[in-house]
Amino acid sequence: xxxxxxxxxxxxxxxxxxxxxxxxxxxxxxxxxxxxxxxxxxxxxxxxxxxxxxxxxxxxxxxxxxxxxxxxxxxxxxxxxxxxxxxxxxxxxxxxxxxxxxxxxxxxxxxxxxxxxxxxxxxxxxxxxxxxxxxxxxxxxxxxxxxxxxxxxxxxxxxxxxxxxxxxxxxxxxxxxxxxxxxxxxxxxxxxxxxxxxxxxxxxxxxxxxxxxxxxxxxxxxxxxxxxxxxx
Amino acid sequence: xxxxxxxxxxxxxxxxxxxxxxxxxxxxxxxxxxxxxxxxxxxxxxxxxxxxxxxxxxxxxxxxxxxxxxxxxxxxxxxxxxxxxxxxxxxxxxxxxxxxxxxxxxxxxxxxxxxxxxxxxxxxxxxxxxxxxxxxxxxxxxxxxxxxxxxxxxxxxxxxxxxxxxxxxxxxxxxxxxxxxxxxxxxxxxxxxxxxxxxxxxxxxxxxxxxxxxxxxxxxxxxxxxxxxxxxxxxxxxxxxxxxxxxxxxxxxxxxxxxxxxxxxxxxxxxxxxxxxxxxxxxxxxxxxxxxxxxxxxxxxxxxxxxxxxxxxxxxxxxxxxxxxxxxxxxxxxxxxxxxxxxxxxxxxxxxxxxxxxxxxxx
Numbered sequence: 001x002x003x004x005x006x007x008x009x010x011x012x013x014x015x016x017x018x019x020x021x022x023x024x025x026x027x028x029x030x031x032x033x034x035x036x037x038x039x040x041x042x043x044x045x046x047x048x049x050x051x052x053x054x055x056x057x058x059x060x061x062x063x064x065x066x067x068x069x070x071x072x073x074x075x076x077x078x079x080x081x082x083x084x085x086x087x088x089x090x091x092x093x094x095x096x097x098x099x100x101x102x103x104x105x106x107x108x109x110x111x112x113x114x115x116x117x118x119x120x121x122x123x124x125x126x127x128x129x130x131x132x133x134x135x136x137x138x139x140x141x142x143x144x145x146x147x148x149x150x151x152x153x154x155x156x157x158x159x160x161x162x163x164x165x166x167x168x169x170x171x172x173x174x175x176x177x178x179x180x181x182x183x184x185x186x187x188x189x190x191x192x193x194x195x196x197x198x199x200x201x202x203x204x205x206x207x208x209x210x211x212x213x214x215x216x217x218x219x220x221x222x223x224x225x226x227x228x229x230x231x232x
Numbered sequence: 233x234x235x236x237x238x239x240x241x242x243x244x245x246x247x248x249x250x251x252x253x254x255x256x257x258x259x260x261x262x263x264x265x266x267x268x269x270x271x272x273x274x275x276x277x278x279x280x281x282x283x284x285x286x287x288x289x290x291x292x293x294x295x296x297x298x299x300x301x302x303x304x305x306x307x308x309x310x311x312x313x314x315x316x317x318x319x320x321x322x323x324x325x326x327x328x329x330x331x332x333x334x335x336x337x338x339x340x341x342x343x344x345x346x347x348x349x350x351x352x353x354x355x356x357x358x359x360x361x362x363x364x365x366x367x368x369x370x371x372x373x374x375x376x377x378x379x380x381x382x383x384x385x386x387x388x389x390x391x392x393x394x395x396x397x398x399x400x401x402x403x404x405x406x407x408x409x410x411x412x413x414x415x416x417x418x419x420x421x422x423x424x425x426x427x428x429x430x431x432x433x434x435x436x437x438x439x440x441x442x443x444x445x446x447x448x449x450x451x452x453x454x455x456x457x458x459x460x461x462x463x464x465x466x467x468x469x470x471x472x473x474x475x476x477x478x479x480x481x482x483x484x485x486x487x488x489x490x491x492x493x494x495x496x497x498x499x500x501x502x503x504x505x506x507x508x509x510x511x512x513x514x515x516x517x518x519x520x521x522x523x524x525x526x527x528x529x530x531x532x533x534x535x536x537x538x539x540x541x542x543x544x545x546x547x548x549x550x551x552x553x554x555x556x557x558x559x560x561x562x563x564x565x566x567x568x569x570x571x572x573x574x575x576x577x578x579x580x581x582x583x584x585x586x587x588x589x590x591x592x593x594x595x
Contacts, residue, residue: 123318126320126321128277128279128305129312129314129320130331131278132279132305132306132308132310132311132312132377132380133306133331133377135306135331135332136304136306144320148320148321148322
């Protein structure tokens with residue numbers, strides 16, 4: 001039984017890479033998540049529903065399509081990718097940062113949705129009360145809106161992290177399946193299944209993926225509940 | 233100094249209000265729900281933007297549609313106590329109170345001790361809002377607003393969510409505020425009780441329009457308010473000064489019409505009191521009555537209004553001081569039988585027990 005959980009170095013590498021990709025994806029997209037969550041929760045503007053639909057697209061289109069679009073945009077000769085490479089010498093192509101970008105894009109709708117809902121649940125009356133006490137919009141945002149939706153935001157972040165860990169289609173399309181660079185847990189699992197006699201390793205990775213995902217979902221649900229309960 | 237002149241279309245009604253108040257008393261906006269009272273103070277607070285007009289508080293222009301001035305709420309220096317208190321649930325009472333305090337004075341400034349002891353908040357400072365009663369929440373909300381050192385305090389039905397006992401307790405605190413903090417208050421309510429006890433000025437709102445505005449007694453005795461009140465409440469409202477009072481002692485109050493005795497203890501001798509004498513509780517007699525009852529006033533009938541089954545009779549009480557009136561309501565039938573007419577001499581009687589039910593000490 002102990003043997004079963006002793007991961008091989010390459011499997012360990014995949015787990016480490018998955019966590020790094022997930023962490024980077026969530027950290028990098030968090031400020032955008034807060035911004036768009038707030039924008040959709042608190043502002044009215046023309047094209048709001050179009051923006052809402054656009055942000056939700058990665059949830060409904062095939063991940064392979066997302067990966068392909070990323071390849072066109074951020075490939076070394078892509079519209080944005082070429083610019084980044086020529087000016088900053090930075091590229092997403094075929095490295096773990098690309099995997100993080102793919103995961104971030106795929107998980108973004110879940111993050112925005114959760115942040116938006118938790119911000120919408122903050123009583124606007126409290127925000128106006130804070131304004132009458134001399135607080136400008138920025139102070140109100142950081143001292144009232146964010147703290148009161150904090151656990152909901154956290155739930156969204158954890159959810160996005162969990163989704164990142166499961167990302168497969170966009171990643172393999174955008175940055176391929178390079179061991180130690182872009183071979184995250186799901187990709188390693190897929191590779192194992194492609195190999196004769198790899199079922200045992202695949203089963204182990206399955207178990208690891210299940211455990212991480214399960215813990216994440218429990219955490220996410222816990223935060224979401226706490227947010228609802230605390231200030232109702 | 234408050235100078236407000238605003239117009240704002242809101243759904244079916246258009247809210248229009250124009251009034252000014254020179255000193256720092258309590259101005260009560262009174263009217264039915266949906267009459268536009270809250271909209272007026274929301275416009276003063278900057279939470280609602282008028283279509284046109286101007287708002288000036290203490291020479292500071294908060295809004296002026298012609299000069300294109302529209303200060304955001306945080307720049308207006310306005311304290312607002314909401315009906316639902318709106319304490320920040322994630323902050324302790326102390327942090328709630330300090331939220332509006334300017335950075336320089338983290339300890340709450342010079343007013344901290346005074347506000348704290350006036351509102352009796354000492355034991356609550358480390359609690360969180362969800363552990364407070366309704367009355368405590370409102371006291372914290374008042375303290376929080378005052379500590380932000382506003383130029384004006386707006387209160388939107390602050391007692392609507394409280395039971396009768398808590399109201400009674402809170403109203404004492406509120407009544408003391410103008411004198412202690414030299415701050416004008418605009419107070420929104422649809423409860424007669426609160427007006428009688430608090431108002432220096434009264435504005436009546438109906439269907440969005442401010443239909444009458446002025447010193448409390450004048451507006452409270454106007455025909456406009458008579459139409460807004462339940463039948464039972466129709467009557468005259470007077471102010472006087474307590475001559476005596478105390479435990480187990482009849483209160484005696486002098487007012488324009490002479491003296492009135494009330495069966496209430498606990499009046500402070502020398503204190504200002506305001507009271508209502510409901511028209512239904514005034515008994516009339518053509519001759520000086522010899523029945524039991526000590527509040528008897530001689531006067532002249534000046535006006536009679538007949539409608540349906542009732543006749544409302546306005547009596548001008550003989551008095552050396554300013555003219556004082558009483559309304560008496562009798563049935564039209566008995567009015568016809570007595571043959572009374574304007575100009576006739578009459579005696580009016582008020583039972584002490586009746587008068588005491590709506591007797592309020594002012595501060």
